[in-house]
Amino acid sequence: MDLSRRYRITGVPKTIVNDTVEILGGLPESDFVDAVLQRADGASPS
Amino acid sequence: MALLSPQDRQTLTAHLAPISRKVDLLLFTQTIGGSESGLIAKQVADEVASLHEKIAVVEKNFVLDTDDRAKYGVDKAPALVVLGDGADTRIRFYGANTGYEFVSLVEAVLLAGTGDLELEPETVASLAAVDKPMHIQVFSTPT
Numbered sequence: 001m002d003l004s005r006r007y008r009i010t011g012v013p014k015t016i017v018n019d020t021v022e023i024l025g026g027l028p029e030s031d032f033v034d035a036v037l038q039r040a041d042g043a044s045p046s
Numbered sequence: 047m048a049l050l051s052p053q054d055r056q057t058l059t060a061h062l063a064p065i066s067r068k069v070d071l072l073l074f075t076q077t078i079g080g081s082e083s084g085l086i087a088k089q090v091a092d093e094v095a096s097l098h099e100k101i102a103v104v105e106k107n108f109v110l111d112t113d114d115r116a117k118y119g120v121d122k123a124p125a126l127v128v129l130g131d132g133a134d135t136r137i138r139f140y141g142a143n144t145g146y147e148f149v150s151l152v153e154a155v156l157l158a159g160t161g162d163l164e165l166e167p168e169t170v171a172s173l174a175a176v177d178k179p180m181h182i183q184v185f186s187t188p189t
Contacts, residue, residue: 009185016183033169036182 065159069101072127076108086142087124130158
């Protein structure tokens, strides 16, 4: 499957963590780290 | 034809001057049946490698080099695997690093070539506490 369709890429940058978490856009370093680490525990994707 | 202007080359050469470690860019491409992005990826990689004597491009055949594909987990082409002093940085680029993604490649090379994370101490501490695998994919160029 085309990756852009699989992960519903309609805008970039888009970050996918462990195939379950989605982070849209660019974030400051601390915010990005918080998003990756907090949401990587199986939280619902945005 | 060179991708970079003489001024850009001068700027990037200075930016990459701190590199002290050998950086290998393993470039997996598929010449037969592959996309044109493989040719572009090679051109970009070669251009980056020309900026510092410690940066080298190692070409791999996506179809034939099956051992290396398995070793580095490469499942798409073109793919760029970044090694620092022979060690896998686990940084992968899929597709051609054109546009803004050229900068991403340059920064990845700088990271591999210096080992300098340039992250806040709090970030480094947070990441050191990670105890399970994390696969992070960043989509940066729409197809």
